[in-house]
Amino acid sequence: MRCRSRCRSSALLPAARLTDLTGRIVKFLALAVASVAFALVLGWWQVDGPGAASEPDRRPLPLGEMDFAMTDDRGQSVGPETLAGRPSLVFFGFTYCPDVCPMTLSDISGWLDELGPEAERLNAVLITVDPERDTVPALAEYVSYFHPQIRAWRGEPAELAKAAEGFRARYAKVSTEDGYTMDHTAGVFLFRADGSFAGTIDYHEPREFAAPKIRRAMEEIQKGDT
Amino acid sequence: MRRRLIALAIMLLAPAIGMAADPQIAVEEPWARASIGTSRPGAAYFTVRNAGDAPVTLTGIRTEVAGKAEIHESSTSANGVSTMAPAGDITIAPGEAVALEPGGLHAMLMQLNTPLVEGETFPLTLVFEDGGEVPVEVPILGIAARGPSD
Numbered sequence: 001m002r003c004r005s006r007c008r009s010s011a012l013l014p015a016a017r018l019t020d021l022t023g024r025i026v027k028f029l030a031l032a033v034a035s036v037a038f039a040l041v042l043g044w045w046q047v048d049g050p051g052a053a054s055e056p057d058r059r060p061l062p063l064g065e066m067d068f069a070m071t072d073d074r075g076q077s078v079g080p081e082t083l084a085g086r087p088s089l090v091f092f093g094f095t096y097c098p099d100v101c102p103m104t105l106s107d108i109s110g111w112l113d114e115l116g117p118e119a120e121r122l123n124a125v126l127i128t129v130d131p132e133r134d135t136v137p138a139l140a141e142y143v144s145y146f147h148p149q150i151r152a153w154r155g156e157p158a159e160l161a162k163a164a165e166g167f168r169a170r171y172a173k174v175s176t177e178d179g180y181t182m183d184h185t186a187g188v189f190l191f192r193a194d195g196s197f198a199g200t201i202d203y204h205e206p207r208e209f210a211a212p213k214i215r216r217a218m219e220e221i222q223k224g225d226t
Numbered sequence: 227m228r229r230r231l232i233a234l235a236i237m238l239l240a241p242a243i244g245m246a247a248d249p250q251i252a253v254e255e256p257w258a259r260a261s262i263g264t265s266r267p268g269a270a271y272f273t274v275r276n277a278g279d280a281p282v283t284l285t286g287i288r289t290e291v292a293g294k295a296e297i298h299e300s301s302t303s304a305n306g307v308s309t310m311a312p313a314g315d316i317t318i319a320p321g322e323a324v325a326l327e328p329g330g331l332h333a334m335l336m337q338l339n340t341p342l343v344e345g346e347t348f349p350l351t352l353v354f355e356d357g358g359e360v361p362v363e364v365p366i367l368g369i370a371a372r373g374p375s376d
Contacts, residue, residue, distance in 0.1 A: 058305075095262070095266060096265075096266045096267065098259075098266070098267040098268060098269040098332065098334055098335075099269050099298070099300045099310065099328055099329065099332045099334075100300050100308045100310075100328075100329055102259055102269075102328075102369055102370070103328035103329055103372065105370065106328075106370045106371070106372045107372070109370055110372070141262055142262065145262075145368070145369040145370055146369075146370050170305070170307050172307075174309070177294075178294065178336055178337060181310060183307050183308065183309040183310075184307065184308060185305075185306050185307055185308070186302055186306060186307070186308035187306050200306070203308075203329065204329050
């Protein structure tokens with residue numbers, strides 16, 4: 001009897017230990033899974049979820065809330081108010097940019113061609129991020145090679161900074177062996193006629209996708225008008 | 227006499243053959259964008275096809291129209307900022323091709339000696355790791371060109 005119980009208890013001991021060990025592993029695993037899940041949720045919350053602090057900041061302000069003063073390639077004084085009343089495409093670039101900027105302007109030209117006569121109801125503006133080298137005459141010559149609807153704007157550094165702040169665009173001077181180049185936000189900002197932000201069009205977006213996006217932004221405000 | 231002539235012909239031709247492009251490498255659809263004057267860098271594009279059995283590595287480019295020519299790569303970061311940097315050596319696997327296209331890899335032509343005028347062409351030489359060189363004549367298209375057929 002005693003022996004049996006002792007035998008039983010001794011037989012139970014490893015099993016109990018095993019159960020205990022299994023319990024610990026399960027607890028550990030549960031904790032690990034919970035931590036990973038927590039980290040994932042936290043990450044999502046901060047990056048994409050409602051907790052994303054920077055997400056609303058990345059959307060450009062409505063044009064009506066922006067404030068900056070520039071000169072266009074025709075020597076006219078311009079600012080966000082110049083764009084009011086018409087849908088607008090705005091792009092940051094510079095004329096010493098050998099690849100992305102001419103391609104983006106070609107793309108915008110292609111979208112405007114695709115829109116045909118409707119394009120005349122649009123503003124299309126290149127804002128230079130390199131006012132140091134992009135003088136008004138330099139900009140005038142540069143845009144003359146693209147769709148006639150495209151204007152180029154130049155602001156003094158402080159005005160450029162205000163514009164970039166409004167559009168939530170970034171730019172930075174980068175030294176090279178023979179001077180400098182500019183890093184800059186490359187997407188094309190699309191605004192409705194009321195100045196509200198309608199979205200960004202990537203520079204490599206084919207015209208068959210870009211043109212409908214622009215049309216939609218143009219129509220949305222027409223609906224709003226009626 | 228005839229044998230000597232053949233030997234001579236081979237001797238004369240051999241360097242030419244050696245200099246000539248690796249027949250395994252094809253440079254297709256070259257084009258460059260016209261420049262405004264010479265103060266801004268120009269860009270040229272082409273596709274390099276490796277029809278051989280071994281990988282080839284493009285180490286550089288050379289052209290008389292530019293004081294300095296390098297292959298650069300444009301890229302866009304997650305926050306939408308476009309940047310540009312030298313691409314370094316480009317290795318092309320057998321049977322593969324690497325395309326230099328707007329918005330990606332491009333031949334950056336710095337310190338232009340002459341404006342790139344639409345309708346003209348200029349010579350460009352591709353230099354490979356094994357010392358092989360492939361010359362190509364690059365047609366100059368308009369500033370607003372998007373590809374070789376524009």
